[in-house]
């Protein structure tokens with residue numbers, strides 16, 4: 415299990431990016447999960463519901479454990495200290511392109527949270543050391559994130575995509591301050607503590623990430 419130093423500064427919050435060595439059965443059973451359809455829908459959750467269909471992000475002001483499962487995609491946590499609201503979001507390449515991060519910030523705005531009051535942590539995910547992509551996906555990202563240097567790089571005839579640079583750009587463009595953004599430099603493709611779809615294929619397990627307001 416790893417944690418974000420930025421989020422750990424807040425006393426009223428707990429969060430965990432679990433790995434395969436953790437026994438998280440109990441916390442998993444007590445959590446609110448969503449279907450995670452690689453879309454961009456984010457909902458405000460106010461009661462314990464074990465499974466919410468057709469969304470990729472959840473926001474709450476209740477003491478509910480919000481859980482995201484990933485194996486290479488980005489688990490993203492948001493915390494609004496002043497309003498005591500937390501969010502858990504699943505953001506893979508499709509979610510990033512379709513605006514799941516922007517939609518999360520938008521939902522916070524509807525709850526009267528200014529983007530510069532948000533702290534964001536991105537947990538272990540596949541990094542550009544391991545994430546080679548085809549030409550079509552490269553073009554989607556170079557078109558969408560034109561001004562980001564090295565959003566993709568070429569090495570030994572392959573193209574590697576940097577999802578965290580894309581996520582950072584999407585978030586800072588909506589007003590998240592760089593100093594309030596913690597991107598954990600752990601690659602699920604390299605670090606065998608974590609499940610990785612790329613490394614382990616279809617049979618890969620999922621890394622559980624949980625955030626909860628106390």
Ligand SMILES: [Zn+2]
Nearest residue numbers: 543544601604
């Ligand atoms: Zn790697």
